[in-house]
Structures are given as C-alpha cells and as structure tokens.
Amino acid sequence: LLYNFIASSINSKKKEIGILRAIGARGKDIAKIFIFEDIIIAIVNTIFSFIFIFIGAVALNTSLTRNFSSPLSILTVNPLALLFVALICIFVVGAASAIPLIRIIRMKPVDVIKTNG
Numbered sequence: 001l002l003y004n005f006i007a008s009s010i011n012s013k014k015k016e017i018g019i020l021r022a023i024g025a026r027g028k029d030i031a032k033i034f035i036f037e038d039i040i041i042a043i044v045n046t047i048f049s050f051i052f053i054f055i056g057a058v059a060l061n062t063s064l065t066r067n068f069s070s071p072l073s074i075l076t077v078n079p080l081a082l083l084f085v086a087l088i089c090i091f092v093v094g095a096a097s098a099i100p101l102i103r104i105i106r107m108k109p110v111d112v113i114k115t116n117g
Contacts, residue, residue, distance in 0.1 A: 002089070006038050006096035008040055010104070016105050018112030027105035029031055042093040046086050053077055053085070 010017075017030055057075045064074050104112055 002041070003092050003096040006041065006093060007100050009037075010034055010097070014115060015103055018107075018109045021105070021109035021112065030105060031097075031101055034101055035093040038093045038097045042089050046085055046089045049085055049089070052080060087111070 020030055021027075049105050054077060057077050061073050065071065107115075
C-alpha cells in the first residue's frame with residue numbers, strides 16, 4: 001500500500017515535474033523535493049506500525065492469557081523486529097520514490113507535460 005501510494009503520488013504530479021524541469025529545475029532538485037516528502041510519509045508510517053505492533057501484541061497476549069489461563073506472555077516485541085520493520089519501510093519508500101522519479105526525470109520536460117496520468 002505504501003509503495004502504491006507514493007508511486008501514484010509522484011505519477012499524479014507529472015505535470016508539475018515537467019513544468020519545474022521546463023523552468024530550469026535539475027533532476028536532483030526535484031528528487032530532493034519528493035524524497036523529503038516520502039521520508040516524512042515513511043516516518044509517520046513507521047511510527048504507526050510500531051504503535052500497532054505494540055497494541056496488537058498486548059491485545060493478543062491478553063486474549064491468549066484469558067482463553068488459556070496461562071500467566072505467560074506469549075508474544076513479545078523484539079527490538080530487532082522493530083528495526084526490521086523500519087528497514088523494510090525505508091526500502092519500500094526508496095523504491096517507490098526512485099522508480100517513477102527516474103522514469104519521469106529522464107523524459108524531456110515537454111513530453112512530461114504532454115502526457116496524461
């Protein structure tokens with residue numbers, strides 16, 4: 001979902017990218033704009049995923065403890081797992097940003113402006 005959201009966000013702004021390129025913006029400048037936007041999305045996504053991981057672990061532990069009358073904590077949140085989630089998020093955001101941006105930036109500004117969608 002994150003990949004689709006970011007890629008469609010960049011593709012929907014093709015015309016703006018073409019206009020920026022036509023008035024002299026370099027590909028690096030445009031990439032900086034979108035990468036900064038995508039980093040903010042990735043940070044928010046990572047924070048929400050950490051919160052939902054903790055809430056899910058606590059809820060499942062509570063449910064399983066009640067149902068099986070076991071005082072043990074069955075699910076634990078490992079810091080290594082959280083790091084793994086953060087790395088996956090960074091990879092997805094990087095791929096979702098780079099693939100459409102490289103494709104659009106390589107085109108001539110006039111062709112980017114003319115294309116729809």
